[in-house]
Structures are given as C-alpha cells and as structure tokens.
Amino acid sequence: MALNPYEIAKDFPILSRTIRDGKKLIYLDSGATSQKPNVVIDAESNFYRFHNAAAHRGAHQLAEEATDALEGARAIVATFLNAEIEEIVFTKSATESLNLLSYAMGNAESGNRFHLTAGDSIVVSEMEHHANLIPWQQLAARTGATLKWFEVTPEGRLDLSSIDSVIDSSTKVVAITHQSNVLGTINPLEEIVKRAHNVGAVVVLDACQSVPHMKVDVKSLGADFITFSGHKTVGPTGIGILWGRAVLLSELPPFLTGGSMIENVTMTSATWAPAPRKFEAGVPNMAQAVGLGAALTYLSNIGMESIHAHEVSLAKLLLDELAHIDDVKVVGPLDMELRGGTVSFTVGEIHPHDLGQYLDSQGIAVRTGHHCAWPLTRKLGVPATTRASLYLYNTQDDIQALVTGIRDAQKYFA
Numbered sequence: 001m002a003l004n005p006y007e008i009a010k011d012f013p014i015l016s017r018t019i020r021d022g023k024k025l026i027y028l029d030s031g032a033t034s035q036k037p038n039v040v041i042d043a044e045s046n047f048y049r050f051h052n053a054a055a056h057r058g059a060h061q062l063a064e065e066a067t068d069a070l071e072g073a074r075a076i077v078a079t080f081l082n083a084e085i086e087e088i089v090f091t092k093s094a095t096e097s098l099n100l101l102s103y104a105m106g107n108a109e110s111g112n113r114f115h116l117t118a119g120d121s122i123v124v125s126e127m128e129h130h131a132n133l134i135p136w137q138q139l140a141a142r143t144g145a146t147l148k149w150f151e152v153t154p155e156g157r158l159d160l161s162s163i164d165s166v167i168d169s170s171t172k173v174v175a176i177t178h179q180s181n182v183l184g185t186i187n188p189l190e191e192i193v194k195r196a197h198n199v200g201a202v203v204v205l206d207a208c209q210s211v212p213h214m215k216v217d218v219k220s221l222g223a224d225f226i227t228f229s230g231h232k233t234v235g236p237t238g239i240g241i242l243w244g245r246a247v248l249l250s251e252l253p254p255f256l257t258g259g260s261m262i263e264n265v266t267m268t269s270a271t272w273a274p275a276p277r278k279f280e281a282g283v284p285n286m287a288q289a290v291g292l293g294a295a296l297t298y299l300s301n302i303g304m305e306s307i308h309a310h311e312v313s314l315a316k317l318l319l320d321e322l323a324h325i326d327d328v329k330v331v332g333p334l335d336m337e338l339r340g341g342t343v344s345f346t347v348g349e350i351h352p353h354d355l356g357q358y359l360d361s362q363g364i365a366v367r368t369g370h371h372c373a374w375p376l377t378r379k380l381g382v383p384a385t386t387r388a389s390l391y392l393y394n395t396q397d398d399i400q401a402l403v404t405g406i407r408d409a410q411k412y413f414a
Contacts, residue, residue: 021365031389311341
C-alpha cells in the first residue's frame with residue numbers, strides 16, 4: 001500500500017517549523033540522521049517521567065519496570081529483524097558496534113575462531129563509511145593481518161569480478177556496507193556471503209543505510225553480524241544495535257568489561273555472562289532503547305516495503321529531474337536497479353559547500369562534503385558532493401523544491 005508522506009510528516013513536529021526568515025523546512029539529510037515522530041519523543045520522555053531506574057539492578061518496582069521496558073525494546077528489535085532476542089546487543093551506535101566486533105576479535109586468543117594473525121586477511125570495499133573501514137584497518141595493524149578490498153566501478157557498483165582473489169583461503173572477515181551512504185548503491189550480498197562462507201570467513205554487514213529504509217531479515221540475508229543506528233531509524237541518538245548469530249556471540253570475547261556483564265567475580269578472575277549481557281557493560285541506554293522500540297514499531301506499522309517503494313519512486317523522480325539540468329553530474333548509479341533513496345551529485349564549478357549553503361538559505365537541508373567516505377570520493381575523482389537522502393516523510397514537492405534550488409543556485413553563482 002502506498003504511503004502518504006504529507007500525513008506522515010504531521011507526525012514529525014520539527015517538519016512544521018520554519019527556518020531562514022520564515023521558509024518552510026525541507027529536510028533532505030536523513031542519511032545523516034532522521035527526524036523523530038511524536039511517538040518516539042513521548043516514549044523516551046515518558047520513560048524518564050514514570051519508569052526511570054537502572055535496568056537489571058535493584059528489586060524495587062521502578063527497577064522492574066525499567067528492566068521490562070528495556071527487554072521489551074529488545075524483543076521489538078528482534079521481531080523487526082526476524083532475529084532471536086538473545087542475538088540483539090544494545091550499543092551506543094553502529095560505530096561502537098563495529099568497534100565492538102573489531103576489538104573483540106583482536107582480544108580472541110589462539111584457538112578461538114576469531115583469532116587473527118599475520119597471514120590472515122580482512123576484506124572491505126572502497127565504498128565503506130569510515131566507521132566500517134577504520135576499525136578493520138586498526139585490527140589489521142594490531143594483528144598483522146592484511147587488509148584487502150573490493151574496488152568500485154565508475155558507475156558506483158562493487159567490482160566483484162575479482163571476488164575469488166579478494167576473498168580467498170586467508171580471509172577471516174568480510175565487512176561490507178549493505179547500502180552506500182554516498183552512492184545509494186545496494187550491494188548484492190548473495191555472491192559475497194557464499195564466497196565468504198565457503199572459505200570459512202564471517203560476514204559483517206553495515207546496515208545503517210538499509211535497516212531504516214527496507215525490510216531486512218537476518219535469517220535470509222546470510223550475514224553473520226549486522227549493525228545499525230537508532231538515530232537513522234526515526235529513533236533516538238545514543239543507541240545502536242549489534243545483531244550476531246548466537247553461536248558466534250558465544251565464542252566472541254567481550255569488548256568492554258565491568259558492571260553486570262559478568263557471571264562470577266573473585267579478586268583475581270571473572271567469568272562472563274552469556275550474550276547479550278556479555279557485551280553490555282554498564283547501565284544500558286534504557287530510555288534510548290525504549291525510544292528505538294517505539295521507532296521500529298512506528299516504521300513497522302507503516303510497512304517497510306511501502307517505505308522502500310516510496311523512497312525508490314522519489315529517487316527516480318530526482319534522477320530524472322537532475323538529468324535535465326545542465327552541468328549536473330550524479331555520483332552513483334543512474335538507474336534504480338539495486339538502488340536506494342540517496343543521490344549525490346555535483347553542479348559544474350559550484351563547490352558543493354557553496355551549493356549547500358545556498359540551498360540552506362532557501363530552507364533546504366542537504367549534506368555536503370565527503371560524507372565520511374574519503375577513499376570513495378577520491379576513487380571517483382570528486383573531493384566532495386552534495387547529497388540528498390530521502391525518507392518516508394519526503395514528498396514530490398520536496399524534490400521539486402530541490403530542483404528549483406539547484407537551478408536558482410546556478411543563476412546566483414553565474
């Protein structure tokens with residue numbers, strides 16, 4: 001069923017405000033962070049108003065309510081991903097989730113399947129966000145493993161022609177983005193996952209740009225670990241998710257220690273609680289988890305298939321409109337095959353930062369720069385781009401306003 005973005009926008013209070021001398025806010029930067037509906041804002045604030053206590057600590061009623069709220073949110077996340085509850089780990093962000101994995105693997109002792117040494121390799125791609133590149137660079141440097149990568153074609157697709165040499169018998173980890181935050185490219189996972197598993201490697205999926213925008217079923221994707229951020233899924237900041245197969249989480253060493261992630265402690269040793277508690281040292285982000293639960297429920301009620309179809313239709317409209325503007329160059333796929341609602345582009349000699357400032361003066365919020373993917377922009381020969389990232393509350397009117405803003409900017413900078 002097609003969604004109505006005009007009605008949906010009414011659920012997001014910030015979208016009713018004006019900026020820059022009374023201009024209507026047109027928000028096209030959801031790839032950086034999404035806006036929040038009232039149900040999420042209310043869920044988080046009501047936790048503080050009525051249920052605030054330390055979850056999994058204390059026997060009083062408020063502590064019980066906080067624990068129930070936290071674990072209820074975990075169950076919502078599990079249902080959203082078609083996962084098991086014990087496979088859902090709360091972190092503060094997707095970046096922390098990825099660092100959790102890389103540092104935990106670095107802590108693995110000899111004999112553990114995650115133990116890396118010189119002679120092993122870690123595979124990434126040229127289109128990775130820094131959050132899914134630097135942790136693996138650092139792990140390779142600490143362990144002596146080799147970092148290898150898939151290249152990106154001029155069209156903005158992964159070059160899988162060399163898959164048999166990139167993923168080989170030395171490969172222990174393949175860490176890939178599901179959807180590029182710059183190009184909008186949705187990567188084909190089946191071949192990558194099959195090849196990785198054939199050589200005994202685990203697959204880590206950066207799903208920050210996919211989980212908020214399409215249906216993601218961890219049982220059918222084939223990846224071994226998936227990470228995403230709450231703040232990109234119309235949820236709060238300060239909450240992230242790591243999903244991992246239960247058998248792998250049981251073998252993975254902890255990342256942070258202390259608090260209630262233990263099973264038993266003496267003055268000289270400690271043993272760890274089972275996952276997910278093993279990876280949740282310290283008092284959890286309870287209110288943020290509750291807000292994330294409300295966010296995923298909100299998205300589920302609308303329908304992830306409807307959200308994805310809406311974004312694809314808007315992205316196609318934008319690509320069609322940009323094709324008719326002189327000097328505009330889209331950075332990324334020009335067709336909608338395996339493509340999401342993120343469109344990056346340049347406009348002639350206008351620097352993206354200047355274009356972004358001009359659009360902001362018209363009330364249009366876009367992202368400019370290298371988008372935390374510096375190796376990718378270098379590879380494509382563009383130091384920076386302007387990015388419009390679309391979501392369920394964006395409308396065809398927003399697309400037309402952006403197109404008009406680009407044309408007006410060309411006149412202004414002429």
